[in-house]
Amino acid sequence: MNGIEQLCPNCGLCCDSTLFADVELRAGDDARRLKKLGLTLEKKGQGKLAFAQPCACYDGKLCGIYHDRPRRCRTFECGLLKRVEANAMTAGAALKTISAAKVQAEKVRGLLRSLGQRDEKMALTHRYAAAMSAPIDLSDAGNAERHGELMLAVNDLMKRLERDFLR
Ligand code: SF4
Ligand code: SF4
Incomplete structure (x- = not known):
């Protein structure tokens, strides 16, 4: 395998x-x-086309158009995959890191939902921006607290992604 x-x-x-x-x-x-x-393609500066994530062809486990997927998807290898393929990390260790990252991402999604940002079809960073730009409900003490928790959770997730997946 x-x-x-x-x-x-x-x-x-x-x-x-x-x-x-x-x-x-x-x-x-x-x-x-x-x-x-x-895939729904949209123009993205200088005549480029792009499709938004979450990808419409992702079924929650696999790519539904795997054999026809775009070049960027074919060529992308995250840091974990590179290290496993180079035998610099075991698959077991990589799977543990994936599990931890998914728990962190789910924590962010849970906090977004608790702040009323429930658009699961919007990319995570856009949902975060939308939640943070919404006015804080000062009549709800928990609201400000959840904003703070969200900021910390996103910060932790970004650090994880940068360290383990993007290099
Ligand atoms: S590999 Fe590409 S086309 Fe396939 S589900 Fe992922 S983002 Fe979508
Ligand atoms: S982030 Fe890496 S391990 Fe996860 S699906 Fe993409 S290439 Fe595979």
């Missing part, structure tokens, strides 16, 4: 918007076919 088979079905953080808010198409991607397969 290779690193992708061992790790990715237990993870999905690069498809569910935890790591990325969107994915840009690259030269050679067939935009028309990708649209037919279910």
Whole structure:
């Protein structure tokens, strides 16, 4: 079993918007076919096309268009995957890190929901920005506290993603 088979079905953080808010198409991607397969493409500066995350083709475990996925998805390898493939880390250790990151991401999502930000189709960073820009309800003492907790939880998650997945 290779690193992708061992790790990715237990993870999905690069498809569910935890790591990325969107994915840009690259030269050679067939935009028309990708649209037919279910991706909604939008213009993103300098004539580039991108689709938003959480990806419409992610079923919560696997990529629904794996054999037709865009180039960026084909070429992306997170830090954990690179280390497992290079035998610099065991798959077991990587799976533990994935589990911990998912718990942290779920904590952020739970706090977002508790603050009224329930749009699960919006990327995590956009949901965070929306929640933080909403006025704090001063009549609810818990509201300010949850904003503080959210900031800390996002900070911890970002540190984890930066350290373990993005390098
Ligand atoms: S973040 Fe890494 S381990 Fe997780 S699904 Fe993406 S490539 Fe696989
Ligand atoms: S196309 Fe597939 S691999 Fe790419 S983000 Fe969507 S679910 Fe993930």
